[in-house]
Amino acid sequence: MKQVLILGATSSIARAIASEFARKSVNLFLGGRDLAELEHMAADLEIRHGIQAHYGSVDAEDFAAHKDFLEKATRTLGEIDGVVFAIGYLGDQPRDSADPAAALKIMNINLNAAISLLAPIANILEEQGHGFIMGLSSVAGDRARASNYVYGTAKGGLNLYLDGLRNRLDRHGVKVITLKLGFVDTEMTYGMRGLFLVASPEQVARSACQTLRKPSGTYYIPPFWRMIMLVIRLIPDSVFKRLNL
């Protein structure tokens, strides 16, 4: 593996994943909205790890611009061995459940941007017959909770989309990894109450990169979330709808 594209690169989890790749001498193309941040991040990766880190501006919601961005990224990297989709937006559930425009923004960033950005790459990887797609999803996509269902719906859709890509691409030697993350200590969760078993971005990044040596599939990070979500999915609807989750 020599070159990887990271979408949504400036989040702390994506930053940690980028460091993991850079440590293994993988050259990177970083995509994100904040060019100043991307510039700092690319310089840092180059200085610390001696790799080449390129970057470019991509706005998840600006679908029309995705084609040009991907062309630039693939042209810069030459060959592309993998892509990490780390774009995500939690939103604000009370507002998002009341305001359709806000809810659509959640869908656009978490789900539609994945479709728009990953479809062309899936074609490239399918044709070249190797590579990987890694999507950062959330345990929130496993069951829609009253307190978080808009975000949950988008992540649930992302899970299904990645499942589909996997079922299509596995036979072509392309790995598709879905990472269902539990609580991670990031800007998104900082200052939130009631979190438990919070993982650091670095721990998540290490586990995420380890899944690349495993078969194509869905992985919970940290792994104990598989058990937690199993229990949560087993709760019958008749009970679940009365829970305050």
Added chain:
Amino acid sequence: MDKFVEKELNGWGRYRGSRSHIYRPEKVNGIAAAIRSGKESSYIGRGLGRSYGDAALNQDGGVVLTERINRFLSFEPNTGVVSCEAGVTLEEILKVLVPRGWFLPVTPGTKFVTMGGAVACDVHGKNHHRDGSLSNFVLDLKLLLADGQQIRASRDENSDLFWATVGGMGLTGMILSVTLKLRRIETAFIRVNYQRTRNLDETMRLLEEEDQDYTYSVAWVDGLAVGGSLGRSILIRGNHATVDDLSPQQATQPLEFAHRRTWTVPPQVPNFVLDRFSVRAFNSLYYRRFRQHPVNSIIDYDRFFYPLDSLREWNRLYGKRGFIQYQCVFPPDTSRAALVEVLSRLSKGKIPLCLVVLKRFGAETGLLSFPMPGYTLALDMPMLGTPLLSVLQELDQWVIRQGGRVYLAKDACLSAEAFKEMYPRFGQWQRMKTEMDPQNLFSSDLSRRLQITGVDD
């Protein structure tokens, strides 16, 4: 980002602490967003929290952590000029750049400090007699000001702001990034010379006569020795080793070495671990480890500069009461009398001086920077309550009479009046502060205690 966590924070000495709203931005814009949110009446930056007293505390206000603003921005392998964000630690700089033949131009006794904090305290090291403090190697700073503007400051550009910011304890604005000129090294090792002295006169004589031969020079003083042995020391002096100094094995990879195993001090340590008897026993054993005649050895930079860094959370050794580090400096002409007075006063009292370090300083730098030509003495002691505080107050007065001062990065006890007498250029600094930050948006527990920003009530 304007989310915060409300929590009690401590200084490294665990004597000062206060509750505040802690912000942890992940992007440079996030720092500005936190500060411009108007949620708090004041803010102070905080790196790794290694200042001993209340410099990085802000009761009921905002504390902005820089731990996730920690990217290297540029590095010139030919000139050793590195630029990095405020949250990059000295440990990271060493890890990344020592293998490429570059070393910190100035380092304090721990590598667990951030660049932002190091510049805000204008830290010094064992080479101050030769090279001065860190600000001498800072080429350029980027600051976020109270009005939201981001500006550069250097010796040529906004130089008033530059001299107010180095040593300015984070009160002129948030330091966003720093450009630093590093020191070229051939090896990761130091050629050290240990020499035992019998008393203060011998210690001072050797430091004055021989300091020019060593890049690094410091005296470990047996703080509990009295009478004719007062000020007996181990002089620890060294230079960067060349490849020729190394053993054949070390010379194969001169910029690499085996890192030490680290230990962590458990959270609950009883007070008697560091009391007068244990400290006396330790000091006496340490002193006797060295013979009369000098001993030379080659050790890696980690063992030379950062002996305590292998003991994580060593501040817990003092137990719940916490500890004080009192570091002061005296001008050359009053040094001897002052050192005799301080050492004899403290060794006569019932205060276990756990660590006493003496070193010669070179030139002055920033407006509020601590170093000035003369001798600096650093004393670690358990927080023994009111009796200790009154001794320290007497010491403050003594320091003022000798024309000396106390280091703000270590200080937890100084009064506002004493501070103003010790820092004669404060008036000049204050004019800058009033101009840049009239609302005191950047304040800390320290700045209120010393009435640098308004009166603490």
